[in-house]
Amino acid sequence: MGAVFIFADARGQVADFLGALLLVYTLIIFVYIITSLIFSFGGRVPYSRWSDAVLGFLRDVCEPYLGLFRRFIPPIGPLDISPIVAILVLQIVGGILVGLIRG
Template sequence: MFVLATTRESIASFVEALLLVYTIIIIAYIFSSMYFNVGGRLPYSRWSRSVLDFLRDVSEPYLAIFRRFIPPFGPLDLSPMVATIVLWLVGGVIVSLIHG
């Protein structure tokens, strides 16, 4: 049984790490969006465009689910905050179920 417990803990730790990484990606996408919305510009380079495209392509499908139901309040978009909270709540339940 010790091997099974170790495996379950390893899988739960991996899922927690995935949640953390995805949350960081969402936060980085939101900050980069805010930076460009206030007029910030980056000099054109392939790596920066690739990073920004990656952040958008990974974050936007998940955030679009919440943007459908939560309208923006003027310039304030609350959907990323709600999406992050839901991600951690559901992820916490999943990790608890994996732990057993």
């Protein structure tokens, strides 16, 4: 009987970890969008190592996932709605996976 509780506790911990991971990745996507907007309007210090490092990290982490949606969702003029769709899909699918793992 004790093994069932240990297994349920492990599933809960995995589900909590996955939920936290999804939250962090969603926040990273938001930060990437905001920094891209700020830097595109000239809010970037020229030849600044830290801004290049931050933007490079965010680009390397976010673009593979966002690129999947940019292939299918073209920008509407200057407005790119693919990050919005990507975040919605991430939250919906992630919520389903967390619910399935939790049981």
